[in-house]
Amino acid sequence: MTSLKDVAALAGVSPSTVSRVINGTMFVNEETKQRVEEAIASVNYRPNLLAQSLRLKATKNIGLLVPEIAHPSFNLVIKYIEESASKRGLNLLIFNTHNNYTREAVAIDMLLRQRINGIIFSRVSDESHVVNMSRSSNTPMVVIDRAFHNEKIPNVILDNYQAGVIAAEHLIGCGCKRIATITGSFKIGLSRERHQGFRDTLEKHGMVLDRSMVHEGEFTYENGVAGVTKFLDEQIGFDGLWGHNDLIAAGAISTLCRRGIRVPEDIAVMGMDDVQFAEMYYPSLTTIAQPYQELCEKAVDYIDKLTSGERIDQFQVLLPPRLVVRESTCPRK
Amino acid sequence: MTSLKDVAALAGVSPSTVSRVINGTMFVNEETKQRVEEAIASVNYRPNLLAQSLRLKATKNIGLLVPEIAHPSFNLVIKYIEESASKRGLNLLIFNTHNNYTREAVAIDMLLRQRINGIIFSRVSDESHVVNMSRSSNTPMVVIDRAFHNEKIPNVILDNYQAGVIAAEHLIGCGCKRIATITGSFKIGLSRERHQGFRDTLEKHGMVLDRSMVHEGEFTYENGVAGVTKFLDEQIGFDGLWGHNDLIAAGAISTLCRRGIRVPEDIAVMGMDDVQFAEMYYPSLTTIAQPYQELCEKAVDYIDKLTSGERIDQFQVLLPPRLVVRESTCPRK
DNA sequence: TTGAAAGCGCTAACAG
């Protein structure tokens, strides 16, 4: 592979001159500049970023850790982080942590060895380890999608309480009288917040959310199936349902339909996230959209700011959810 | 950041000794080894991979180019490539090319500057450019998911003709008499092959595939909608349908259902790929699974082999598709 | 405006 030195020899100048031409760090005589550029083109020279990064103590790469690549919502996170990164000339290294402490730690270690520019966590497994690594390595880190309180690590998340409020109000607005919900695990903060907003709003409208109408579980299709099956088997009468994400909603809807219950005519169902398949589903899913693009944009922006040492005055960003009405709650035309 | 030299000083040995301890390249006195390891642990030393890679002229990173990150099937490619890479201690750099020549070229350039270990293309936009880059850079490259004939670039793909055969046979087996299809663009080789297998098989069974029963378009949900709408508007009677991927199938099914046509009772519909949402759909999708995991495993394996200079005797791998029967073709229980 | 020289952090002969 041709090096800068080769180019220099070819152009009859010193390596430093070639470097200056490439990086535009200093004025170079127009004539020699031409010569250098010709030499570069003729041998198809490609600077060695490894050497450059070593010298400059800075890379153009950032890392992204997600709990599951093939999950439809992290999928969107990956897409938009890549987009924002690429816009800034940054490259993306992806790691699938599977929500596993060890894998997370290994990934962080790998990234730090690479002297990565910054790390974005979409969910973190071991908070204290991340805090430690942040402190000891001085590498910019950002946490998205889950609350994280630390004075060095910015955090951009969705207003989950508000999502619960919106869900409850929409179902009430659809005329639902008995509303049930299938939630994510209450061990997870965002499930608790969503649920709190949901319950508070129902109560404000004079409805009580009986324990029997709450099914807690995972953020999966299977949990949607399990929840509805339980409700139906226990003969809980209900006409409205909120699933904490679109996978749960899909599981709920397919189970209802298989039992001959119509959605939305008999039971209105809504989800959350607005993942890709939400509008392809039949019936299409009413859901609460997360502003993934903005969320990711902000995250990469933080990495940028942290890298350049810019002062950050706000370490927490709370983005608003947005209602998307489709067929699963409103009677089909 | 502490360097190997610091560790050496701390342990009272030379840098080379520390290097040897870390890499286990040579026997080191058990006692000094202990001392070095203590020193490493005490300062939490992390080798600089940039320096190491520069010196060794080899990185632990590979690149993956996909036309669209958030597409459900590339999604699976990303997942499995990451999995295979991580198993081998390789890290994954992802680029979204958006099927765009320039973006593809920029990504390749970036990767080559990084002196990446290898590049996996899941679809390539500019074949001749890829061939050029492969030749001039000597970087291992692999193309998956689309036929590519080159004596330096291995190629692992699905047997698309066979997929067409399986689709046709399944629909015929379901008792369909008039079968239609919504295909991807015939500019793309794999669409042609799938279609060929499909048509040949229908003919073998004495059925003709009239032009009016073929709708060609993109691999999108919208195209599924468009195709069915056209068939219905033109009053083409049909009782079986194959969409060239699951998105098309989903678009077809939702459109049929919205028109009051039952799937599979009135029309059996099948897709292809077996993406994540296929089994979550209602009715769940009968489809033809691509062995994504094996496909990705093989691709990373090729990169590995190419890197280590191992002899490769077979540059083309053709994997078999697999039928997955679900509700959308077989009467629901 | 340009070149010489040092050094980023690491590994690998080579010598001892």
Next chain:
DNA sequence: CTGTTAGCGCTTTCAA
């Protein structure tokens, strides 16, 4: 078994 030394390819003072 261990240390010395050179060098991977680049940038950046410092001097000319």
